[in-house]
Amino acid sequence: MAPYAPPPPLSRRLVTLTLALAALVSPASARKIPASVTPISRDLYRPSDTLLSEIKALVARNPDRLTMDTVRAGNKGYSAEMLVVTFNHVKKTVHDGSKIKILLSFGQHGRELITSELALSLLYILTEKRKIAGVDLSSFEKILEHLVIKVVPIENFNGRKRVEAGEICDRRNGRGVDLNRNWSVDWGKKEKDYNPFEEDPGTAPFSEPEAQIMQELSKSFKPHIWVNVHSGMEALFMPYDHKNTTPDGAPSHLMRSVLENVNHRNFQDSCLVGSGGGAVGYLAHGTTTDYLYDIAKVPMPFTFEIYGDEKASTDDCFKMFNPVDKITFDRVINKWCMAFLILFEEGLRTLPDDQVVSQGALDNWVPMGGEILERNMDQKSGGENGKLEGLDLGMQELKTYFRLFMLSTFLLMFMFCSRISKNRSRDSDEQSTA
Numbered sequence: 001m002a003p004y005a006p007p008p009p010l011s012r013r014l015v016t017l018t019l020a021l022a023a024l025v026s027p028a029s030a031r032k033i034p035a036s037v038t039p040i041s042r043d044l045y046r047p048s049d050t051l052l053s054e055i056k057a058l059v060a061r062n063p064d065r066l067t068m069d070t071v072r073a074g075n076k077g078y079s080a081e082m083l084v085v086t087f088n089h090v091k092k093t094v095h096d097g098s099k100i101k102i103l104l105s106f107g108q109h110g111r112e113l114i115t116s117e118l119a120l121s122l123l124y125i126l127t128e129k130r131k132i133a134g135v136d137l138s139s140f141e142k143i144l145e146h147l148v149i150k151v152v153p154i155e156n157f158n159g160r161k162r163v164e165a166g167e168i169c170d171r172r173n174g175r176g177v178d179l180n181r182n183w184s185v186d187w188g189k190k191e192k193d194y195n196p197f198e199e200d201p202g203t204a205p206f207s208e209p210e211a212q213i214m215q216e217l218s219k220s221f222k223p224h225i226w227v228n229v230h231s232g233m234e235a236l237f238m239p240y241d242h243k244n245t246t247p248d249g250a251p252s253h254l255m256r257s258v259l260e261n262v263n264h265r266n267f268q269d270s271c272l273v274g275s276g277g278g279a280v281g282y283l284a285h286g287t288t289t290d291y292l293y294d295i296a297k298v299p300m301p302f303t304f305e306i307y308g309d310e311k312a313s314t315d316d317c318f319k320m321f322n323p324v325d326k327i328t329f330d331r332v333i334n335k336w337c338m339a340f341l342i343l344f345e346e347g348l349r350t351l352p353d354d355q356v357v358s359q360g361a362l363d364n365w366v367p368m369g370g371e372i373l374e375r376n377m378d379q380k381s382g383g384e385n386g387k388l389e390g391l392d393l394g395m396q397e398l399k400t401y402f403r404l405f406m407l408s409t410f411l412l413m414f415m416f417c418s419r420i421s422k423n424r425s426r427d428s429d430e431q432s433t434a
């Protein structure tokens with residue numbers, strides 16, 4: 001399913017191949033989806049540009065809670081842009097350093113459009129919406145004051161564009177790499193049923209700009225909870241993906257208990273809970289979650305699978321990964337918005353105090369060679385004002401080098417002068433004794 005793809009049957013491979021060939025011989029506007037395949041429902045799903053514009057308007061309307069950055073990174077002629085929205089409801093009574101940091105990433109796979117719609121709905125709930133399906137949310141208001149939440153609404157913007165242009169079965173980025181196989185833990189290992197149409201890991205770990213940006217986010221933001229949101233089935237996953245076990249020890253038990261509580265409170269225990277590799281039945285290598293747990297030491301890295309139509313035929317990808325009617329669409333969005341609020345509450349209650357002490361800058365996360373394209377500067381908190389941009393970082397390094405240069409020059413001059421004065425005094429001694 002979503003981040004862990006089994007090989008598609010021959011029919012789907014043929015469809016994918018046909019679509020790829022069609023893409024080569026015809027312009028995007030002329031691409032046709034076979035009649036048996038459900039097209040993207042334009043009534044329910046916003047085009048990616050509209051979705052991002054709506055989020056930017058929401059940020060502009062709520063400067064006391066939301067800020068945003070657009071970052072670009074690239075290599076070898078390929079570049080990717082990413083919008084990152086930060087929710088931080090600043091209150092004098094709650095210090096930023098004591099807040100729980102959460103990162104939520106949506107749209108890592110192009111064809112899973114529903115996930116980015118969920119991102120937008122969640123941002124509305126964090127700011128302007130006070131109810132979900134008639135349920136009053138005011139009891140969560142206090143919890144939100146203790147959180148900093150970063151939301152990446154569309155991680156794989158280029159891949160999503162390809163899907164919108166007709167490649168509805170594609171989950172990879174703009175140059176054909178699966179962003180959930182491009183991370184460094186157990187990278188590049190291929191199972192017997194490996195299928196490059198689905199899970200090409202790239203030329204090296206973090207070869208992809210999108211993965212580089214997300215890695216920098218994990219290093220600088222240092223979240224306590226990270227949720228990688230996918231679709232294709234319904235499940236609440238924890239590490240590992242590359243083996244069929246969960247990690248040992250108390251931190252692992254905490255993760256599991258948080259997921260089980262979310263499952264119990266919000267899904268009447270109907271969701272699959274466990275390790276990605278164990279619960280799905282096949283292993284995935286180089287995934288985001290496994291890196292976050294093993295390398296970035298995020299205490300609670302999860303993968304949420306929010307929807308899947310198991311009855312959809314394997315080439316009917318829009319239907320397989322996304323609700324196609326309004327009732328199901330609303331039900332999925334409402335149910336999972338609630339799941340996040342409960343997760344926040346459980347995380348706040350469960351995370352040990354010694355893990356909640358924040359370290360590191362909140363926003364210094366532009367990868368080497370990357371740049372910030374857009375940033376709204378109407379920011380209130382001290383942490384936010386302390387941001388360093390990529391260019392500032394460069395200036396800082398230059399200043400450090402300059403200081404080192406000046407110091408070594410001074411030392412050399414000092415040594416030179418003291419040598420001269422020694423020689424002179426020796427000469428004068430020699431002269432006087434002569």
Ligand SMILES: [Zn+2]
Nearest residue numbers: 002003109230
């Ligand atoms: Zn996925």
